[in-house]
Amino acid sequence: MVSGLHKNRVAAILKITEDLNRIKDIDSLLDRVLLEARRFSRADAGSIYLLENRKLRINYVQNDTLMQKESGKKFLYQNHEIPINDKSMAGYVAMTRKPLIIADAYALDEAVPYGFNRSFDETARYRTRSVLTVPLMASRNRLIGVMQIINSLDPGGAAVPFRGEDELVVAYFANHAAGSIEKAKMTREIILRMIGIAELRDPEETGAHVNRVGAYSIEIYSKWAAEHGVAESEIKRVRDILRIAAMLHDVGKVAISDTLLKKHGPLSPAEYEHMQRHVILGARLFRDSTSDWDDMAAEIALNHHERWDGSGYPGKVLDVTADDWRPGPGKKGEEIPLSARIVALADVYDALSSQRAYKECWAEEKTLAYIRDQKGRQFDPELVDVFFSIYDVIRAIRGKYGDH
Secondary structure (H helix, E strand, C coil), X not given: CHHHCCHHHHHHHHHHHHHHCCCCCHHHHHHHHHHXXXXXXXXXXXXXXXXXXXXXXXXXXXXXXXXXXXXXXXXXXXXXXXXXXXXXXXXXXXXXXXXXXXXXXXXXXXXXXXXXXXXXXXXXXXCCCCXXXXXEECHXXXXXXEEEEEEEXXXXXXXXXXXXXXXXXXXXXXXXXXXXXXXXXXXXXXXXXXXXXXXXXXXXXXXXXXXXXXXHHXXXXXXXXXXXXXXXXHHHHHHHHHHHHHHCCCHHHHHCCHHHHXXXXXXXXXXXXHHCHHHHHHHHCCCCCCCHHHHHHHHHHHHCCCCCCCCCCCCCCCCCCCCXXXXXXXXXXXXXXXXXXXXXXXXXXXXXXXXXXXXXXXXXXXXXXXXXXXXXXXXXXXXXXXXHHCHHXXXXXXXXXXXX
């Protein structure tokens, strides 16, 4: 295959693969993989499906045309599965483990077994034409998923068929990217296993909850950062570490008594004071920092219960490692790190919207009314505005990572 590729393209793919190995978060990695595959083939859109429970589950979507629309980003959080069989293009490629090029998805040859599901096009008011689908093969020739890119564009922006050269380049790139995806997927699974351990102690700290909080947080940050003129490269860097750090915001609860974590009903003042220790215990887990991720995980764990008006906890603690630490005056406003202010909003929204041992699930309008009421009190007022400006995306995330 390499002999059929231009040397410059091979060099570019190898350089990109080096960059991919530095990305920690699976979603950040899938974003970069899909973007680069589309660049190689001038494609307007694409999806990556990963293998889960012997089915293909859509994990990441990009679509430049839809992103130009006001509500385009909500389509990034699709949530559906595809069987591995010959009924769909992605399923067929997963089954045969061979690339597939389609010139027009609406004009398939009647002799082929697979079909094209038009439901997404109809919902999004999009028109899929050319499709290139390649398997993602990791070590030991194991299938880990499928990458599908859509609508190769000519210089005038019209959708045209993919070329044979596109298949070579994208398939070659997919072979190199699959190893990075496999490693990042393992990292996410390790994080979720850690959450699973916490869930044994705290039934509210579920994988679905932390996935939602992580996803809410990066979308709130991305919108905030774009409005503040933050460079795209910095946005991507922060997104990569923020999602995982946000997922571990309550990891310190593993050291809190089961009696408190599983108590039905409100805590007494003494119990509430003891519960507050989880932010200190969580921050201590990352005290021997070796990376920006450790630093962010520590600041979120420590500060996500601070309040914009200064009435939160644990306040200005001088030394979180001290055995005799004492709460200090609450941090106020921008004294609270941005990452923690974001996670505070994301966490409370999800907690209020979910069933908990000590409360019923709030109706959505009641939850939103609370967030509006707490603007400038519990929450950073600017972040509340950002939250509501991307509310359609927030709802799409909630749908993707439901409690099921």
